[in-house]
Amino acid sequence: MNGGATCGQLRLFADLVRSGTALGARIDSGPSGTDVRLRRVPLGPVAVFGAGNFPLAFSVAGGDTASALAAGCPVVVKAHPAHPGTGEAVARAVTAAAARTGVPAGVFSLLVGRGHEVGLTLVGDPRIAAVGFTGSRTGGLALVAAGQARPVPIPVHAEMSAVNPVIMLDGALAEPEPAAEGYVASLTGGAGQFCTNPGLLLLPAGPAGDAFLATVARTLKAVEGQVMLTPDIARAYTEGVRRWAAVPGVREAARGTAGPGPYAPAPAVLTCDAATYTAHGDLSGEVFGAAGLVVRWSGTEELLRLLEGLEGQLTATLHGTDADRTAALRLLPVLEERAGRVLWGGWPTGVEVCHAMVHGGPWPATSSPATTSVGTLAVERWLRPVCYQSFPDALLPAELRTRAAAAG
Amino acid sequence: MNGGATCGQLRLFADLVRSGTALGARIDSGPSGTDVRLRRVPLGPVAVFGAGNFPLAFSVAGGDTASALAAGCPVVVKAHPAHPGTGEAVARAVTAAAARTGVPAGVFSLLVGRGHEVGLTLVGDPRIAAVGFTGSRTGGLALVAAGQARPVPIPVHAEMSAVNPVIMLDGALAEPEPAAEGYVASLTGGAGQFCTNPGLLLLPAGPAGDAFLATVARTLKAVEGQVMLTPDIARAYTEGVRRWAAVPGVREAARGTAGPGPYAPAPAVLTCDAATYTAHGDLSGEVFGAAGLVVRWSGTEELLRLLEGLEGQLTATLHGTDADRTAALRLLPVLEERAGRVLWGGWPTGVEVCHAMVHGGPWPATSSPATTSVGTLAVERWLRPVCYQSFPDALLPAELRTRAAAAG
Numbered sequence: 001m002n003g004g005a006t007c008g009q010l011r012l013f014a015d016l017v018r019s020g021t022a023l024g025a026r027i028d029s030g031p032s033g034t035d036v037r038l039r040r041v042p043l044g045p046v047a048v049f050g051a052g053n054f055p056l057a058f059s060v061a062g063g064d065t066a067s068a069l070a071a072g073c074p075v076v077v078k079a080h081p082a083h084p085g086t087g088e089a090v091a092r093a094v095t096a097a098a099a100r101t102g103v104p105a106g107v108f109s110l111l112v113g114r115g116h117e118v119g120l121t122l123v124g125d126p127r128i129a130a131v132g133f134t135g136s137r138t139g140g141l142a143l144v145a146a147g148q149a150r151p152v153p154i155p156v157h158a159e160m161s162a163v164n165p166v167i168m169l170d171g172a173l174a175e176p177e178p179a180a181e182g183y184v185a186s187l188t189g190g191a192g193q194f195c196t197n198p199g200l201l202l203l204p205a206g207p208a209g210d211a212f213l214a215t216v217a218r219t220l221k222a223v224e225g226q227v228m229l230t231p232d233i234a235r236a237y238t239e240g241v242r243r244w245a246a247v248p249g250v251r252e253a254a255r256g257t258a259g260p261g262p263y264a265p266a267p268a269v270l271t272c273d274a275a276t277y278t279a280h281g282d283l284s285g286e287v288f289g290a291a292g293l294v295v296r297w298s299g300t301e302e303l304l305r306l307l308e309g310l311e312g313q314l315t316a317t318l319h320g321t322d323a324d325r326t327a328a329l330r331l332l333p334v335l336e337e338r339a340g341r342v343l344w345g346g347w348p349t350g351v352e353v354c355h356a357m358v359h360g361g362p363w364p365a366t367s368s369p370a371t372t373s374v375g376t377l378a379v380e381r382w383l384r385p386v387c388y389q390s391f392p393d394a395l396l397p398a399e400l401r402t403r404a405a406a407a408g
Numbered sequence: 409m410n411g412g413a414t415c416g417q418l419r420l421f422a423d424l425v426r427s428g429t430a431l432g433a434r435i436d437s438g439p440s441g442t443d444v445r446l447r448r449v450p451l452g453p454v455a456v457f458g459a460g461n462f463p464l465a466f467s468v469a470g471g472d473t474a475s476a477l478a479a480g481c482p483v484v485v486k487a488h489p490a491h492p493g494t495g496e497a498v499a500r501a502v503t504a505a506a507a508r509t510g511v512p513a514g515v516f517s518l519l520v521g522r523g524h525e526v527g528l529t530l531v532g533d534p535r536i537a538a539v540g541f542t543g544s545r546t547g548g549l550a551l552v553a554a555g556q557a558r559p560v561p562i563p564v565h566a567e568m569s570a571v572n573p574v575i576m577l578d579g580a581l582a583e584p585e586p587a588a589e590g591y592v593a594s595l596t597g598g599a600g601q602f603c604t605n606p607g608l609l610l611l612p613a614g615p616a617g618d619a620f621l622a623t624v625a626r627t628l629k630a631v632e633g634q635v636m637l638t639p640d641i642a643r644a645y646t647e648g649v650r651r652w653a654a655v656p657g658v659r660e661a662a663r664g665t666a667g668p669g670p671y672a673p674a675p676a677v678l679t680c681d682a683a684t685y686t687a688h689g690d691l692s693g694e695v696f697g698a699a700g701l702v703v704r705w706s707g708t709e710e711l712l713r714l715l716e717g718l719e720g721q722l723t724a725t726l727h728g729t730d731a732d733r734t735a736a737l738r739l740l741p742v743l744e745e746r747a748g749r750v751l752w753g754g755w756p757t758g759v760e761v762c763h764a765m766v767h768g769g770p771w772p773a774t775s776s777p778a779t780t781s782v783g784t785l786a787v788e789r790w791l792r793p794v795c796y797q798s799f800p801d802a803l804l805p806a807e808l809r810t811r812a813a814a815a816g
Contacts, residue, residue: 008439026785030760031416038764038785041744043777148556152720152771155778312560328803336449336794343797352438356446358795363560369451369792370563377434377446377793384777385785386744387766389751395736 006056009063009353013070016376022070023383025399035390037400040383042072043155044129047122049143051134052082052229053193059083060090060110063359063374064132064157069108071382073129078119079112082230087112120146123156130382133158134195134373136288137364144367157381158367159360161286162314163199163293164348167303167331171321173208179319180215183292184223186347188256188267191226192290193233195359196315196348199286202306205273205296213294216269217254225259225266225290233288234263240287241268247283249276253294269294274302278309300327304334312362312369313339315348338362340372414464417471417761421478424784430478431791433807443798445808448791450480451563452537455530457551459542460490460637461601467491468498468518471767471782472540472565479790481537482515486530489522490638496520528554531564538790541566542603542781544696545772552775565789566775567768569694570722571607571701572756575711575739579729581616587727588623591700592631594755596664596675599634600698601641603767604723604756607694610714613681613704621702624677625662633667633674633698641696642671648695649676655691657684661702677702682710686717708735712742720770720777721747723756746770748780 016022026038046068050059057063060077068075079087091110098108111118123131123146133143133156140158147156172179186198203209228234244250254269267290277283277295287293297303307316316339318328328344335342340361351359357375360366366373371381393401424430434446454476458467465471468485476483487495499518506516519526531539531554539562541551548566555564580587594606611617636642652658662677675698685691685703695701705711715724724747726736736752743750748769759767765783768774774781779789801809 005439026764028762028764030762030765031413032758032760034754034760036760036762036764038766038783044745153775325803332803337452340793341795341797342799344799344803346442346798350440352440352442352444352797354436354438354444356434356436356444356795357438358446358793360793362792367561370788372793372795375446375795380778384770385748385766385768385780387749387764387780387783389749389760390754391750391752394733395740395752 003056005353006061009057010061010066012353012376013066013379016379017070020399022379023399024385027400027402037388037391037396038385039397039400040380041386043382043384044073045127046073046075046382047128047131048075048077049119049131049133049135050077050080050087051195052080053190053195055080055083055086056090058134060087061094063353063378064134067378068132068382071379073382074107075109076122076128077110078122079110081114084112116142119143123147124150126150126152128154130154131156132373132381135160137161140367155381156367157371157373159195159314159373160364160366161288162195162361162365163284163286164196164313164315164317165200165202165307165310166198166317166319166348167202167307168204168209168212169318169320169324169327170204170208171324172319173204173212174321176208176212176215180212180219182347184216184219186349187269187292188220188223188290189349191228191264192267193229193288194349196351198317198348199292201292201294202303203294203296205298209296213253213271220254220256220267220269223256223267225256225264227259227261227264228289231263234265237287237289237291238265240289241270241291244270244283244287244291244293247272247276247280249273250283256290265289267291271296274298274306277306284311300330304331307331307334307338310338312365314359314361314365315339315341315343317343317346317348319345340365340369411464413761414469417465418469418474420761420784421474421787424787425478428807430787431807432793435808435810445796445799445804446793447805447808448788449794451790451792452481453535454481454483454790455536455539456483456485457527457539457541457543458485458488458495459603460488461598461603463488463491463494464498466542468495469502471761471786472542475786476540476790477516479787481790483517484530484536485518486527487518487520492520524550527551531555532558534558534560536562538562539564540781540789543568545569548775563789564775565779565781567603567722567781568772568774569696570603570769570773571692571694572604572721572723572725573608573610573715573718574606574725574727574756575610575715576612576617576620577726577728577732577735578612578616579732580727581612581620582729584616584620584623588620588627590755592624592627594757595677595700596628596631596698597757599636600675601637601696602757604759606725606756607700609700609702610711611702611704613706617704621661621679628662628664628675628677631664631675633664633672635667635669635672636697639671642673645695645697645699646673648697649678649699652678652691652695652699652701655680655684655688657681658691664698673697675699679704682706682714685714692719708738712739715739715742715746718746720773722767722769722773723747723749723751725751725754725756727753748773748777
């Protein structure tokens with residue numbers, strides 16, 4: 001996501017605030033006639049840990065910052081050490097905008113530091129009321145534990161990892177060319193370092209699937225590896241692909257070429273059958289980068305068992321045609337249980353920032369399946385409801401007053 | 409809350425389901441024109457631990473059960489050992505109603521057992537997706553820890569304890585009689601065993617406050633203790649009052665009479681000044697039952713400091729008149745930060761079941777400040793959002809179809 005989209009995201013949340021709907025005001029009376037009114041209030045100062053892979057849209061002025069500010073929460077960003085310069089530049093822009101619009105000092109601030117100490121101190125500070133994190137499972141789990149260990153525990157909304165299964169149904173293989181090209185583009189874009197990267201593709205066994213995989217091999221051969229975000233990430237990628245390839249029953253199905261320098265490893269697609277995948281838990285983990293695992297399945301029953309064995313995911317994608325609808329209707333309840341976003345066709349990379357987006361999902365894709373980190377629904381993760389009973393108009397917050405309500 | 413109110417609560421949630429609004433459907437398109445639709449889906453089977461003090465409205469067929477069923481979640485209730493007969497009778501009624509209305513077997517069930525084993529096994533079962541609990545802080549924290557320790561952690565919505573501060577502002581003391589009578593009635597109703605019992609009253613120092621307290625003493629003298637829920641609770645009450653009274657600077661201000669038998673201890677009101685209260689952390693804990701602590705304050709600054717030192721609460725109540733509005737406007741932001749429900753006048757006992765009620769609050773009043781256990785907003789604690797991208801109408805859930813949306 002580029003700078004324009006990042007600004008678009010900030011504007012979307014500004015519109016939400018202007019609309020007055022974000023606080024979910026309710027004006028009601030109880031069974032005994034008591035006047036009862038509800039609004040959501042901000043939790044308090046929020047600590048945001050930006051993602052390493054999205055220096056703009058998921059970092060200093062990214063989704064968590066935008067939604068927390070929209071909720072009325074001050075934000076303290078822990079800059080990601082992979083892009084300190086970008087982080088500082090964005091923070092300067094936010095600070096300048098805040099000064100120009102009369103936002104009080106301290107509503108937005110940036111902390112820097114390479115190790116874990118700054119971050120853990122931040123999460124442990126009694127003045128911090130909630131945390132947003134996008135990154136690795138290790139990092140996310142450490143912050144979740146820190147949030148729970150406080151004398152007053154706080155919510156830690158961590159988006160951690162996912163393999164974002166893509167399920168090819170029979171009808172989708174009639175034209176292997178566009179499907180294979182779409183897959184390779186989604187798998188290798190941004191060196192495969194998107195949270196929604198399609199790391200797992202479930203492909204029918206048989207000649208049509210073979211043809212798809214052959215097309216993938218031809219297409220990927222022409223793709224050059226890109227320089228990854230950090231040397232550590234590049235090393236972990238190469239090691240991860242090697243680990244997959246070492247599992248008995250797994251073979252390499254496609255490979256691109258390495259890019260220039262030591263940190264642009266070649267994209268790779270490996271493949272195995274369903275029994276191999278199920279038998280080796282290691283294959284279900286994420287290899288961060290442009291590495292795809294293609295698991296071949298035979299019959300809807302085997303496919304269902306594969307899906308039922310999956311951990312929580314950010315996304316799950318079905319590719320098919322009208323002829324596949326009966327199968328799709330059997331699979332959908334299983335996918336809804338395991339993912340925050342389901343797609344019919346298309347590819348999961350690329351997150352549309354809008355009112356209906358969900359970028360989240362069941363554990364361990366995130367630590368807080370009830371919320372999203374992208375889209376306007378995200379504002380709710382920084383709010384809690386408060387109810388006002390029998391208050392005179394003059395003491396009520398503006399959005400709950402009878403006069404304002406009648407006028408609005 | 410009686411049986412009629414319990415049925416009213418079930419009907420309110422039934423109306424919510426019929427209204428079609430509970431799932432928060434959103435139909436939208438993203439910045440690039442992609443069709444994106446959102447609805448909430450049920451988390452899965454919910455374990456409900458009913459409250460010991462409300463065998464009807466907060467137990468087997470109580471708020472958590474009603475809201476979870478409305479969300480589409482099957483419910484497994486762990487019966488409270490203090491009222492096994494009532495629990496079973498209610499469960500039989502629910503099961504009969506389910507059979508008559510064609511609800512599948514297993515959507516509702518009841519487990520019994522006196523120790524912790526049944527409950528902890530239930531929370532640890534991989535098929536359970538969320539937990540609702542109303543009870544003691546010890547019990548709640550144990551379940552929260554069990555929910556977090558699972559391989560796949562789940563949300564545990566525990567409502568634990570609170571002292572529900574009531575703040576008397578100067579204007580409220582002009583007529584001490586009705587205020588004192590209201591206080592004594594709220595403090596002693598149900599043997600003081602309501603979650604919203606006003607355990608802490610903040611009273612201005614000086615003659616007007618003295619007159620209020622003298623009226624409380626006269627009123628309480630005529631009140632007889634009621635038999636408490638269990639022998640253990642009665643013993644803990646007596647011990648708690650003794651512990652408060654032993655703190656230097658605390659004196660007894662009012663006392664009722666003991667009721668018949670060993671488990672109907674006398675209601676009691678103790679009092680101290682702000683310095684004593686602040687210096688002795690033990691005084692801020694809850695004594696479950698009809699025990700009130702009255703803390704005398706001098707000036708708004710001291711009152712503010714007292715309030716800022718409070719833990720999270722279910723409720724906070726302000727008593728005052730028009731003349732107290734300036735003070736009230738200073739106190740309100742502090743109260744909103746610390747309570748799920750704020751009241752202007754009246755008493756916190758008695759929870760109006762409606763769309764705008766919040767029965768919840770910051771830690772440690774509850775383990776999940778972002779939700780409520782009473783009122784229709786409670787349905788959200790059992791749901792999570794799922795987004796559907798580029799789906800044909802025929803594959804969408806009914807509430808997200810274009811045709812249904814256009815017709816509705």
